[in-house]
Amino acid sequence: MENIILFGGAFDPVHNGHLRMANAASFLLNADIVFVPSKSPRWKNPTATIDHRLKMLALAIRQNGISGTTISDFEIKSESEVNYTIDTIRYFVKKYPLKRFFLLIGADQVNQFAQWREPEEIVKLAKVVYIPRPDIKIDEKIVKRFSIEQLPYNHTGEVSSTKIRNLQSLDMPSSVLDYIEKNHLYYIERILNIVGKERYAHCLSVAHLARSIAYKNERPEYHKAYVAGLLHDLGKGYDTEQTIAIMKR
Incomplete structure (x- = not known):
């Protein structure tokens, strides 16, 4: 496809909310999905190792059967201690200069977007989109300032990686649950x-x-x-x- 969606995150672990977001965005934007697992996200410290997170992500994608989906190891292999989204986008834009890029972020990240590194440059290179959550009130000033687009989909569920880690939700692919059990995560x-x-x-x-x-x-x-x-x-x-x-x- 001519359109590519970059979907970054810790995926610690990946859950069905992530997959529902990816499926919806891919359909609505007519785009391929590239999952970009982070090595050292700014906002959180991963609990599982990157190897475990990668394997769970691969299992989830395989079970879910999302077509046109890949996993990028760009941030994982980065020598930088902290990965910045702008660097990731620049890498992909340089690699695929004829593609149109979208950046899919969580509703909880929208209000923090102005604090990201070079947010003005990010929106020049990629269209930022998000899927709403009923528990998150979006700052419309941020949305307007950066022309962030809300996608018309609201069925991601109330799952989060934190809830799964704390045994408050099982809303994840069965292959991921099996992996958590077998590897004592x-x-x-x-x-x-x-x-x-x-x-x-x-x-x-x-x-x-x-x-x-x-x-x-x-x-x-x-x-x-x-x-x-x-x-x-x-x-x-x-x-x-x-x-x-x-x-x-």
Whole structure:
């Protein structure tokens, strides 16, 4: 395609909200998507290693079946400690001078856009677009100043990488959930440290069974069923003194 959407982020981990954004933007703008995972984002410190984040992103894209989608390692291989979006855009514009570029950002990033490095140069090289979120009030002065465009799509869901890391959401591809479990990332690492390997295997089995039962009975609370199964033996990892201390909190 003649249009390319650059979609950067930590993707720590990638979730269905990211994929819904990418799908919608690709359709609405008639453009290919380039995911640009960051090595050291300005606004956050990644929890998982870049290798894990890359593998989860590749699994998610493969499972989702987004056509015309690639992953760029430009920022990952950068020798700079901090990656700036303007440098990434300049790289792609130089590499593909005949393409038209869009920069897809989250609604939560719109109000911070003026603080980015060389925002005026960014909007000269790429059209900045975003997808709205009901919990984010957009600063219209920023939108007008930089001609940022809102895409007509509002079904990304309430998922976030933070919610997934804290076991507050399972809104991610099943391949990513499997990867998190197998590689003991995020909440799995914390649970494993409490209950040990043998009990963790049991808890995981119960979690899968509980989620399966919820699905088969068309219960929307499948996330709660999974969490209940995963945590049902957590207290057995604490001694009496620790248990009393937790109860007093």
